[in-house]
Amino acid sequence: MERTDDAQTPTTTARPPRAAPVLSHREDADVSYRTRKWVKPEDLNANGTLFGGSLLRWIDEEAAIYAIIQLGNRRSVTKLISEINFLASAEQGDMIEMGLRAVSFGRTSLTMRAKVRNIITGEVILTIDKIVFVSLDDDGNPKPHGYTDITYDRDRLPREPSRGAG
Numbered sequence: 001m002e003r004t005d006d007a008q009t010p011t012t013t014a015r016p017p018r019a020a021p022v023l024s025h026r027e028d029a030d031v032s033y034r035t036r037k038w039v040k041p042e043d044l045n046a047n048g049t050l051f052g053g054s055l056l057r058w059i060d061e062e063a064a065i066y067a068i069i070q071l072g073n074r075r076s077v078t079k080l081i082s083e084i085n086f087l088a089s090a091e092q093g094d095m096i097e098m099g100l101r102a103v104s105f106g107r108t109s110l111t112m113r114a115k116v117r118n119i120i121t122g123e124v125i126l127t128i129d130k131i132v133f134v135s136l137d138d139d140g141n142p143k144p145h146g147y148t149d150i151t152y153d154r155d156r157l158p159r160e161p162s163r164g165a166g
């Protein structure tokens with residue numbers, strides 16, 4: 001039986017060669033870039049470009065680790081992710097980097113902004129104005145974290161005496 005257009009496997013159209021973009025190393029005005037990812041076949045959507053769900057999973061994990069370090073509490077959970085604006089995409093083999101910055105510290109929460117860019121094309125893939133994480137107590141209720149600004153060290157990480165001791 002002849003295949004219809006809808007049934008065809010998507011193919012990636014070759015990008016015309018272009019000069020490598022000059023990206024600032026790890027910082028821009030909005031965020032500090034942290035984790036880089038390589039776009040693999042399992043990360044693609046039916047259009048043959050980066051699947052938004054994969055990207056959101058990576059960002060949520062990145063934000064969770066950032067919040068845990070900033071709030072000094074492993075029980076920090078995603079409360080809110082604001083509008084996600086997909087501006088560009090990435091193809092198999094591209095490398096992307098994810099950036100975050102703390103915007104404000106509340107009593108129990110931390111608000112961050114996120115940006116993802118394509119290292120190969122230099123394009124911004126998405127921006128998220130607000131990602132809110134909440135610090136929880138052992139009963140799962142919001143717990144005051146006591147912090148008002150960013151730490152650049154690992155000094156808030158909760159210590160577990162039974163682990164890592166000589």
Ligand SMILES: CC(=O)SCCNC(=O)CCNC(=O)[C@H](O)C(C)(C)COP(=O)(O)OP(=O)(O)OC[C@H]1O[C@@H](n2cnc3c(N)ncnc32)[C@H](O)[C@@H]1OP(=O)(O)O
Nearest residue numbers: 060064076077078079080106107108109132134140141142
């Ligand atoms: C890493 C992960 O993937 S975690 C998995 C996904 N996340 C979850 O499962 C969390 C499920 N949600 C919950 O358990 C609850 O909503 C909780 C415990 C997080 C919060 O409960 P709430 O009843 O909203 O708590 P409460 O009203 O006290 O608000 C807690 C904080 O969140 C903030 N907050 C609550 N709702 C919002 C909102 N819509 N937008 C922004 N901030 C909000 C509050 O301002 C408060 O911050 P502050 O103390 O710094 O002022």
